Amino acid sequence: MFRFTRTSIEPQALRAQLGDPACGGYAAFEGWVRDSHEGVRVRHLEYEAFEALAVREGERIIAEAIARFGVAHAACVHRIGDLAVGELAVWVGVSAPHRHEAFLACRYIIDEVKQRVPIWKKEHYLSGDSGWVNCERCAAPAAHAHRRAPA
Amino acid sequence: MDPILPGRPAPPPLYGLVLAGGRSTRMRRDKAALAYQGRTQLERAMALLAPHVVRAFVSVRAGQGSDAVRARFAQIPDAHENIGPIAGLLAAQAQHPGAAWLVLACDLPLLDEATLAHLLRARAPARMATAYRSSHDGLPEPLCAIYEPRSREPLAAYVAAGKQCPRKFLLGADTLLLDEPNPRALDNVNTPEEYGSAMATLTAQGSTGRHITVQYYALLREQAGRREEVLVTAARTARELYTELAARYPFSLAPEVLRVAINAEFGDWSTPLADGDAVVFIPPVAGG
Numbered sequence: 001m002f003r004f005t006r007t008s009i010e011p012q013a014l015r016a017q018l019g020d021p022a023c024g025g026y027a028a029f030e031g032w033v034r035d036s037h038e039g040v041r042v043r044h045l046e047y048e049a050f051e052a053l054a055v056r057e058g059e060r061i062i063a064e065a066i067a068r069f070g071v072a073h074a075a076c077v078h079r080i081g082d083l084a085v086g087e088l089a090v091w092v093g094v095s096a097p098h099r100h101e102a103f104l105a106c107r108y109i110i111d112e113v114k115q116r117v118p119i120w121k122k123e124h125y126l127s128g129d130s131g132w133v134n135c136e137r138c139a140a141p142a143a144h145a146h147r148r149a150p151a
Numbered sequence: 152m153d154p155i156l157p158g159r160p161a162p163p164p165l166y167g168l169v170l171a172g173g174r175s176t177r178m179r180r181d182k183a184a185l186a187y188q189g190r191t192q193l194e195r196a197m198a199l200l201a202p203h204v205v206r207a208f209v210s211v212r213a214g215q216g217s218d219a220v221r222a223r224f225a226q227i228p229d230a231h232e233n234i235g236p237i238a239g240l241l242a243a244q245a246q247h248p249g250a251a252w253l254v255l256a257c258d259l260p261l262l263d264e265a266t267l268a269h270l271l272r273a274r275a276p277a278r279m280a281t282a283y284r285s286s287h288d289g290l291p292e293p294l295c296a297i298y299e300p301r302s303r304e305p306l307a308a309y310v311a312a313g314k315q316c317p318r319k320f321l322l323g324a325d326t327l328l329l330d331e332p333n334p335r336a337l338d339n340v341n342t343p344e345e346y347g348s349a350m351a352t353l354t355a356q357g358s359t360g361r362h363i364t365v366q367y368y369a370l371l372r373e374q375a376g377r378r379e380e381v382l383v384t385a386a387r388t389a390r391e392l393y394t395e396l397a398a399r400y401p402f403s404l405a406p407e408v409l410r411v412a413i414n415a416e417f418g419d420w421s422t423p424l425a426d427g428d429a430v431v432f433i434p435p436v437a438g439g
Binding site: 050 | 412
């Protein structure tokens with residue numbers, strides 16, 4: 001299961017959905033909103049997703065994790081909208097007969113989600129600036145040409 | 152039939168006015184008589200307007216009323232000379248003060264049904280006017296706009312004060328401004344070169360043009376200034392479409408760092424686009 005939510009993520013309720021008498025291990029990952037990014041103080045974050053494709057790609061990642069590591073159940077919930085520092089942005093949970101596969105599958109899911117799912121994060125800094133993470137330093141050459149050379 | 156809503160008066164009836172009283176100086180030929188795909192521009196404008204209005208008129212200058220292009224339509228002659236297109240609207244409002252006027256210039260060959268329909272849907276009868284914001288300079292487009300009866304007296308006072316610019320009138324008036332669904336729809340044609348370019352665009356749309364829905368997210372949404380638009384484009388692939396859009400919007404992201412989705416599935420930059428496809432350009436992602 002992969003889905004988005006616009007309200008706070010409740011890990012306890014999500015964890016209960018992965019319960020299974022055949023499982024002896026449960027691993028989870030929680031991604032929290034941190035108060036800084038590369039040394040710059042962050043006030044809050046804004047997440048946006050292309051939901052139609054993001055849910056499809058997220059479901060593919062979950063299916064891959066189950067097939068690859070042989071875990072019993074796996075799920076991921078991602079928050080979108082405005083988030084304050086300390087809030088839960090993403091949750092991944094995996095249950096499996098043994099802990100080893102649960103850890104591996106959990107790690108696989110969060111790593112793939114971060115790389116493949118069309119979700120974007122805009123950071124709003126204490127300074128009042130803001131920026132789309134991973135987008136501000138890959139401008140086209142034409143855009144660079146308009147910038148002033150460093151002093 | 153629409154239900155009658157208590158307490159909400161019906162909006163003023165909508166009349167149509169095509170402005171064809173210009174002097175076409177730069178074109179060196181009567182713009183109303185220019186032909187596109189077998190019809191004069193005046194005929195095209197009147198045909199676009201007619202289904203949406205109670206009555207439709209052509210605005211003419213003194214002495215133009217009997218020429219072959221204009222004579223077949225109901226006319227409203229200008230009462231003022233040498234003050235430009237605002238004279239046509241002024242005369243129409245004086246003749247039918249209780250009507251709202253959907254005004255169209257007759258030099259907009261790329262004006263499409265979608266652009267007109269969007270304006271009509273968004274019409275705000277409680278404001279003075281409803282108009283598009285130019286995709287070129289952000290200013291109001293006065294010659295594809297709806298003027299409510301409330302604008303009549305302020306407009307007359309504006310002209311009486313010696314002013315003539317309808318764009319500045321809209322800027323100073325209580326105008327609802329809309330984004331254009333098709334940014335080229337209101338490109339006007341003033342010179343023989345622009346006429347040639349418009350004909351080429353219409354030919355391209357007719358033979359190879361596709362309706363493509365583009366949705367924008369994150370940085371691209373901010374740079375395009377919109378979430379979604381429907382384009383008629385001659386672009387054959389997503390790569391050509393991005394090049395076309397990058398010429399129109401201040402996109403900072405090179406295509407090399409983007410992925411493309413077609414119909415909500417990851418796609419290829421070189422896959423041929425089909426009519427009706429929905430395209431999303433995907434900036435570098437940052438989930439988690």
